[in-house]
Amino acid sequence: MKYKYSIVFALVSIIGATSCKKNFLDTKIDTFTTPSTIITDRSTLFSFANAFYTSLQYGFTSLDNNLFAAASDEAQPTAAINNAQIYNQGGLNANNNPESGLYKTFYDGIRAANFFLTYSANGRTFLAKNRDTITEAVSYNQDIQNLTWYRAEAHIARAYYYSELIKRWGGVPIITQTLQQTDNQYVAKSTYENVVAYIVSEIDTYKGGLQVNWKTSSFSNFDGRFTLGSALAIKARVLLHAASPLHNPTNDVSKWQAAATAAKDVMTSTGLNYTLDNNYGSYFIGATPLTSNETILAVRRPANNTPETANYPIATPGGNSGLSPSDNLVADYEYIGTPNPANPYTNRDPRLTASIVTNGSTWNGRVINESSGGTDDLANANSSRTGYYLKKFLTDNLNLVQNGTAQNQWVVFRYAEILLNYAEAMNEAYGPDVIPAGYTLSARQALRLVRNRASTSLPAITVTATTDFRNAIKHERRIELAFEDHRYWDLLRWKDAETVLNQPIQGVTVSKTSTGAFSYQKINIATRTFNSPANYYYPFSQTEIVNSNGTLIQNPGY
Template identity: 30%
Template sequence: MKSFMPLTRKIQVALFAAVVVLAATGCKGFLDTNRQGAYTEDNYPYPGGSGPYDQFIFGAYNELRSFNLHSQSFITATSIRSDDADKGSTPTDGGTNAITMDNFPVAASNGFCNTLWLGNYTLITRCNSTIKEINTNTSIIASNEVKQQTLGEARFLRAYAYFNLVRFFGRVPLIDTLFSDPAAQNNVAQSTAAQIYAFIENDLTFAASVLPLSWDSRFVGRATKGAANGLLAKVYLTQQKWASAMAAANSVMISGQYDLSTPYDRIFREEGENSKESVFEVQATATAAIPSNNGVQYAQIQGIRGAGIWDLGWGWNTPSDQLVAAYEPNDPRKARTILFTSTSTTPGLTIYGETTPVGLPNPRYNNKVYSNPSLRTSIGNRFGYWMNVRLLRYADVVLMYAEAANEVGGAANTTAALAALNSVRARARQGAPAGTLPDVTTTDQALLREAIRKERRVELAMEHDRFFDLVRWGIAQDVLQAAGKTNFSNSRDVLLPIPQTQIDLSAGKLTQNPGY
């Protein structure tokens, strides 16, 4: 779906986007050359692993780029709520919705909560629609393998949405079908978190059994066996199912599809997209003719808030003082994660050697979303809509394996945990002075646990995991209050409130979370 050239990137709208458009417009164009819309394996023009159900599943993939799913509310709820980031921008920007997400408590009327709810349930509806087409549309003839593979994609994406929802809200309605009357969806009662997790595990286990290890290059970004097992590892880890998490992560590690060969500096550049580090990421693209409609607003929301050529975004999600202090001496990941801006005495340099102006609203910005200036010129847009969103990286899987192995315990598992942890540190110290990020050697379970937690923080900083890690480790209140978020309370703020809008639509069928 993407093509690259040295220094200049030609970002093209390829088959992925084309089929989404075709599906949204009633499949006009070359699909109409087939008789009555009834496609068979012989007459459907699908190359390299695609199939007759792509016109439906691509609608679900397209939803990953929506503003409601992976932009303002997502960044705020996953990163700004943590101790790694502050809202940034100006003090009043975003109003009460943003300010309370940063400093707690969040009101049930907070619009960001409702956006998160809508974004994830829209993705679920797209997936359920695809599943219905596969199971009931008799005008499409396809092999069982193609059907199962597409079901795997739909159930992977559905599981991802429910994993978001259960971590955000806890008890949520479990909807696995389409309603003839869409309004009836508002009257589904909440399932327990345990029921939601069981459903997610079932979807991901199925997906892992039927999805391919990889796709034809024309379909990069589609869900794979590794993506399903990697997400399943995180689902198990969240529930402290250590042995299951270890096994799921290990299946990714031994698949031969991923490694840590991509330099840390390269992972987050445009040319680092879909590398051997990538397990699953949202695909975005842009051209001069279509600068934003096939992209995602993720980078713009976090871009430098300045003037002229430095008007790169909203300036949200700025690295915190606590994150700055979390790195070991000379860790190259610090500079690649945090863009320090210029002061009157110290120049701030971007990864492309530009000097930032003095007087920007914030002293730091998220360097992992800093876009290539030559692409801004060629596309005619400063806001980085073309930048992919990394949802699951291989280093994350390796560190999940390390954490789970350490918790399972035993000499062999401790050795395995150390090897996994140190492989991430070895990649990180490339190019650094001798002695930087030495191997961890402790075999004490508690000390190794702390080392793995610290490594997760700096390796995955600003990447959507920190708040959820603090919650599942049971240390959120202590850590967040120490970081100045003194309104945070474990009895309330580990979950967001059920949106009042949704409670009202349900006529009281939905009930509020404790403390709100």
């Protein structure tokens, strides 16, 4: 992507809710070559508004047309040839990065937001043309309100895309206006800290123009667009990352305090009304993310079978065994009762059963038997590499041969993450149990809310030192947010990647004893390599370096 920005937009697809007649944002617009074209059709104004949502990513197809989990220690790809191995074997470089295209994608989203802000500046006048604003007062005023919301949303879109850019590349160029092809302008990258400040400024300045919560408004059909809640969630996540060791090597406590305040704002702002869903397992399945008060923002798609086709076991017709969850992860699910040597998967944190298919469990209409001669024999071609299959998100028993489909909505922000963000920031700023003036929960209380939703039988967290409580929070994020595209980035921001991502991935073999009982043996199934410090940031692609005319400086180590 050159640092020369065009106002020309290509055809884009449908991604989220926008009207009473549609469940998904209509972002399909024609290509425009002149600014004057936009004023010929009132609906075009809102088409351009929807266009800046196009760059939101559908997490079910992040890496190898599957979840990003295989880049971390959460899972191992089943396929022998895969892009995840570029991460797993330390192969990232300027010419080899599976996510290099996201750099342009996110800047396309920023450019779309910039374009809309420029050409909607006189939107009120435009919306009044060729209509009687008295007899059409209701629809006219609704259009004005919708335009006001969209303009605020464009600023939040910019903030979101910059948050995704700096998470990957660190400092990047800040582009705040639509540049013409003839401008031939090249923009140097800003520091990470300056981009964080810009993101916070965008949110703080324009949050007042946003709908508070589409679900509880008279415009619930617009749900899927940015709201006050999603704007504050972006800020909370960005400030948590900015306070973390990767970006805060001197452990400036004021950064943790700012992150805690940002998370608190999501929890306490009037009208947001977020709560934890009653059932962790069912929350992720079907249309529940669209109706649950736990969801802050979800990327919507029409019904499909993308994650099921990718991740059903190979023994299920149509399945491809895509991700094999690691035993590294399985071993971290706590016991809630006496361990059973004959069945290591019983009496465990219920989130294990909700997230991972284990031997002996029921899935796809059968009891999984991975022992020799079983339907899911691990010796069969393309079976799980680790002895486990993905369950989280997936609708059970879809008939893939008949192209059965289900709702698969990707949750970008949810309330449990906010509580964990809050717990982490509060612990680092004040310790596990201090509740400063103006706050209503301690770090421990916020953590307990998340754990109690999973099971009130989970062991109590009794540690009192900040360091020990930090480890408890890291554990809880690993379990609660498993497979949701947090783990890799958490390991980076904590600077734990150089240790964790250099450990082998483990799995289990399954056999049957003479009595018919299952027996399990842990094995190493893959090595991992993380090159520190280079891999803490992505390299800019060589194409971007060349096209920047010398203004884009490569990240260290590449």
